[in-house]
Amino acid sequence: MCLVLFFLCFALAAVLETSAQNNISVKCDQYDEFHEPRSEEAASKVAALRVTQVENQDHYVLNISWAINIDASIEKLQSTVIESPSGDVICSYVPSIAKTNLTGLEQIWFYYLSNVNPGLETITVYNLPLPLLGHGLYETVSVWVSKRTDRTTPLVTTAVVSAPSTESTEPEPKRTNILIVFLGVLAALVALSFCFVIRHICGPKIATGFGLKILLPPPMAPVPVLIVYPAENSAFQLVIVELAEFLHCHGGCKVAIDLWQQEKIAEQGPMRWLAEQVRAADCVLIVSPQAKNTSSELCFSNPQNNLPEMPIPAAAHDLYPLILNMVASQAKNASHLSKFWVLQLNKKKRSHELPLELSTCTTFCLMKDLNKLCKKIHSQTSDREKLSYLQFRQRVYYSENRTTKLRQAVESHRGKWPSNSKKNYLLTPEGSPV
Numbered sequence: 424m425c426l427v428l429f430f431l432c433f434a435l436a437a438v439l440e441t442s443a444q445n446n447i448s449v450k451c452d453q454y455d456e457f458h459e460p461r462s463e464e465a466a467s468k469v470a471a472l473r474v475t476q477v478e479n480q481d482h483y484v485l486n487i488s489w490a491i492n493i494d495a496s497i498e499k500l501q502s503t504v505i506e507s508p509s510g511d512v513i514c515s516y517v518p519s520i521a522k523t524n525l526t527g528l529e530q531i532w533f534y535y536l537s538n539v540n541p542g543l544e545t546i547t548v549y550n551l552p553l554p555l556l557g558h559g560l561y562e563t564v565s566v567w568v569s570k571r572t573d574r575t576t577p578l579v580t581t582a583v584v585s586a587p588s589t590e591s592t593e594p595e596p597k598r599t600n601i602l603i604v605f606l607g608v609l610a611a612l613v614a615l616s617f618c619f620v621i622r623h624i625c626g627p628k629i630a631t632g633f634g635l636k637i638l639l640p641p642p643m644a645p646v647p648v649l650i651v652y653p654a655e656n657s658a659f660q661l662v663i664v665e666l667a668e669f670l671h672c673h674g675g676c677k678v679a680i681d682l683w684q685q686e687k688i689a690e691q692g693p694m695r696w697l698a699e700q701v702r703a704a705d706c707v708l709i710v711s712p713q714a715k716n717t718s719s720e721l722c723f724s725n726p727q728n729n730l731p732e733m734p735i736p737a738a739a740h741d742l743y744p745l746i747l748n749m750v751a752s753q754a755k756n757a758s759h760l761s762k763f764w765v766l767q768l769n770k771k772k773r774s775h776e777l778p779l780e781l782s783t784c785t786t787f788c789l790m791k792d793l794n795k796l797c798k799k800i801h802s803q804t805s806d807r808e809k810l811s812y813l814q815f816r817q818r819v820y821y822s823e824n825r826t827t828k829l830r831q832a833v834e835s836h837r838g839k840w841p842s843n844s845k846k847n848y849l850l851t852p853e854g855s856p857v
Contacts, residue, residue, distance in 0.1 A: 467496035541570035
């Protein structure tokens with residue numbers, strides 16, 4: 424009980440301190456499509472991400488909270504993007520965090536409330552600008568939203584976080600009275616303390632009798648996936664980057680790829696790194712090179728094309744021949760060979776374009792087999808909680824913005840002009856767009 428009293432005193436001190444602080448407003452707006460800024464001096468990764476389900480009258484909303492570290496990187500921070508199947512938003516800070524006096528703080532939190540559809544929601548949050556290769560800066564959480572009513576309109580809200588300031592300002596007319604805030608916090612802490620005592624002292628059965636329950640299931644473990652590809656050109660490399668980011672952010676996968684582990688490859692060497700990743704992965708996705716197509720480079724290098732230039736890591740030249748040899752060595756072992764899959768960047772399968780070592784592997788095509796690929800990935804695992812979209816819904820809704828980027832990269836690689844038109848990427852169980 425002493426611990427509870429200490430916590431109450433600490434909360435009172437924090438509330439009183441807040442009364443002398445200014446507010447940083449966060450304005451979150453929906454967007455249909457935009458090109459993410461990338462820079463050599465990128466913003467740091469979101470420090471933490473929490474997604475909780477909140478009951479609001481006849482439906483549920485998600486409280487999406489994220490933390491920003493107070494360090495030198497806030498000088499580069501422009502905005503924060505929140506991606507979800509229910510809609511993507513971009514959040515800007517007013518005034519800029521870098522221009523606010525944050526002395527004494529190590530971290531500040533912001534929140535955004537959104538109405539969502541019942542079912543699985545995968546929330547991805549990241550700061551802008553991204554680095555040139557866009558790796559390692561995403562925070563992703565998957566939650567299951569209970570079905571209560573159909574509401575599809577996202578709720579745009581303005582989040583407020585307190586930040587210290589040396590200047591004194593007049594309180595706003597609508598500002599909540601500090602006494603009411605303190606009493607509310609005190610009542611909430613007393614209620615939480617009461618629930619804690621019932622839960623841990625009186626036993627779980629009594630707690631259930633009081634109506635205490637967990638709204639959210641435990642987070643589901645992502646499926647480890649390894650991506651290996653040949654060293655081709657910038658158009659091909661952009662497809663690889665967008666594919667890896669799609670699987671990592673919205674495919675429920677823990678992606679291993681040379682782009683994101685270049686330092687580890689340099690320490691271990693390509694052969695040792697590849698062997699360890701193959702053992703750890705549930706499936707190995709080998710992207711097959713396409714027949715030489717000069718039109719893809721012409722389309723990619725056109726000055727009117729806004730697609731970013733993608734460098735090719737040196738390890739790609741070594742890893743692809745090594746994976747071919749590894750597949751060839753498993754040719755007589757069907758169980759080991761089953762984890763090696765081939766991905767072609769064609770509308771239809773072209774077996775004659777595959778290397779001989781990959782001719783017996785399961786083959787998928789982008790974008791036609793995208794949904795089928797995700798379903799197959801999650802059907803590989805039987806000893807963990809599977810994250811199969813088709814177990815939750817008859818139809819699958821991916822992040823439209825992320826899927827559009829992948830589609831544009833594939834079209835550019837095929838030598839087409841990437842379409843800027845907004846398409847509905849509600850996918851059927853067979854994997855084709857509706």
